[in-house]
Amino acid sequence: MNEGSMKKNNRNGLRPEYDFSSMQGGVRGKYAARYRAGTNLVLLDPEVAEAFPTDAAVNQTLRAVLDIAKEVRPPKQRRTFSSRRRKG
Numbered sequence: 351m352n353e354g355s356m357k358k359n360n361r362n363g364l365r366p367e368y369d370f371s372s373m374q375g376g377v378r379g380k381y382a383a384r385y386r387a388g389t390n391l392v393l394l395d396p397e398v399a400e401a402f403p404t405d406a407a408v409n410q411t412l413r414a415v416l417d418i419a420k421e422v423r424p425p426k427q428r429r430t431f432s433s434r435r436r437k438g
Contacts, residue, residue, distance in 0.1 A: 394408075
């Protein structure tokens with residue numbers, strides 16, 4: 351094997367024919383904000399991840415938990431001025 355073919359040609363390790371500096375219109379991170387806005391990743395513990403084979407299963411279960419929580423939670427009681435005692 352030719353020893354010269356294993357050497358890197360520039361600091362990025364790209365060959366001279368892949369010089370992207372002459373290309374126009376490229377913007378780094380152009381779609382990054384749009385991607386982040388539509389992505390919400392949550393890291394599950396391994397034992398929890400085993401219980402849910404798909405992301406749809408996780409969403410379905412969490413929606414059920416939210417529905418149950420609404421049913422179990424007592425309604426907030428409104429305070430009225432007549433129920434307050436005046437001090438002093």
